Amino acid sequence: MGYRIKTISDITGIPKSTLLAWERRYDVVHPDRATNGYRVYSERDLALLQELKRLIDAGYKVSEAITMLDQPAEPGPVVVGEDVPEQLQADLLAALLAFDRDAATELTDSLHYWSYSQLIDDLFFPILREIGDGWAEGRVSVVQEHFSSSFLRTQLSAMLLRLGCGPADGPHAVLGGFPGEQHELGLLGLAIKLALRGWRVTYLGADVPLESLSRFLEEQRPVMLIVSVHQTTQQHRLVTFARLLSKARPEHTRVIIGGRGLPDGRMTGVEGVEWMRRTEELLAGHSAASR
Numbered sequence: 259m260g261y262r263i264k265t266i267s268d269i270t271g272i273p274k275s276t277l278l279a280w281e282r283r284y285d286v287v288h289p290d291r292a293t294n295g296y297r298v299y300s301e302r303d304l305a306l307l308q309e310l311k312r313l314i315d316a317g318y319k320v321s322e323a324i325t326m327l328d329q330p331a332e333p334g335p336v337v338v339g340e341d342v343p344e345q346l347q348a349d350l351l352a353a354l355l356a357f358d359r360d361a362a363t364e365l366t367d368s369l370h371y372w373s374y375s376q377l378i379d380d381l382f383f384p385i386l387r388e389i390g391d392g393w394a395e396g397r398v399s400v401v402q403e404h405f406s407s408s409f410l411r412t413q414l415s416a417m418l419l420r421l422g423c424g425p426a427d428g429p430h431a432v433l434g435g436f437p438g439e440q441h442e443l444g445l446l447g448l449a450i451k452l453a454l455r456g457w458r459v460t461y462l463g464a465d466v467p468l469e470s471l472s473r474f475l476e477e478q479r480p481v482m483l484i485v486s487v488h489q490t491t492q493q494h495r496l497v498t499f500a501r502l503l504s505k506a507r508p509e510h511t512r513v514i515i516g517g518r519g520l521p522d523g524r525m526t527g528v529e530g531v532e533w534m535r536r537t538e539e540l541l542a543g544h545s546a547a548s549r
Contacts, residue, residue: 260290260298262456268421269374270307277307284324286310301373308370342372342380351385354406355398366413374417374454378447382410386443407443414446418461424453430480434462434471436519437499441488444517448484451541457482468499472506479508487519496520500528 267274280286287306289297299307313323346365353361369377389406392398424431433449435442442464449461460480462471475483485503487496500515507513507530515525516534525533 261304263297264425266299270311272311286324304373342376347381354409355402357405362409374450411443417450421453424458425456428456428458431457431482432460432480433484434466435464436485436487437467439464439488445486468502475507480511482512485515487517489519491519493521500531504528504530
């Protein structure tokens with residue numbers, strides 16, 4: 259995944275002018291160039307800059323911090339670009355199930371070592387799956403599930419806001435939940451990933467009525483609309499919704515209906531609407547640089 263300099267600046271808190279100065283003076287990262295000439299930073303670039311910022315905030319000079327990053331890492335809890343530790347996942351899960359907001363907040367305040375994509379895929383979503391499985395098996399109560407989901411929703415929403423919902427000049431993507439759909443955290447994670455890929459994201463949340471969505475499409479005319487279906491939904495209801503949505507969509511708007519709630523088997527028969535079950539499919543090829 260590639261990040262533009264504004265996104266890197268938003269995530270790390272390092273001003274763009276400072277990033278450029280560090281590149282010239284210290285050769286600290288080596289971003290690629292997109293076809294339009296924009297800098298494109300890698301996940302490793304992001305992780306390195308996050309660690310560099312942490313060291314500087316701890317009182318080291320820039321030159322000292324860079325020297326430390328160039329040295330072989332000593333044993334310790336943090337290595338630039340490492341996987342999210344399983345213990346961190348276990349500790350955050352335990353704090354959430356114990357309704358310990360202070361402990362959970364302290365843990366999430368220490369997450370600047372990892373990229374947003376890592377936090378979504380390797381920390382927050384595995385915890386959500388574990389809680390969902392625990393609820394289904396009777397090990398997790400409804401109130402524990404609600405508390406945990408509320409806390410993680412706040413974390414994901416803050417990520418999207420820190421990204422500014424993507425670059426202002428990016429192609430416009432709109433994301434919302436199927437009417438009656440209450441699950442939205444997967445969709446929120448997808449919104450963050452699209453913003454990281456250069457899309458300007460409008461996130462409508464769960465349970466978006468068809469009439470309101472149709473009117474919004476007519477007024478805003480986005481490049482792409484993604485409607486999330488998490489709960490199992492009857493095929494005839496989905497097809498009826500898709501046909502009405504297809505009539506309302508602007509000609510250039512790509513409409514995707516996706517999620518685990520789609521029936522098994524291939525959904526067809528609605529012109530102008532694509533059906534996808536997996537988030538990975540939704541992300542494939544959706545870098546704004548290709549638009």
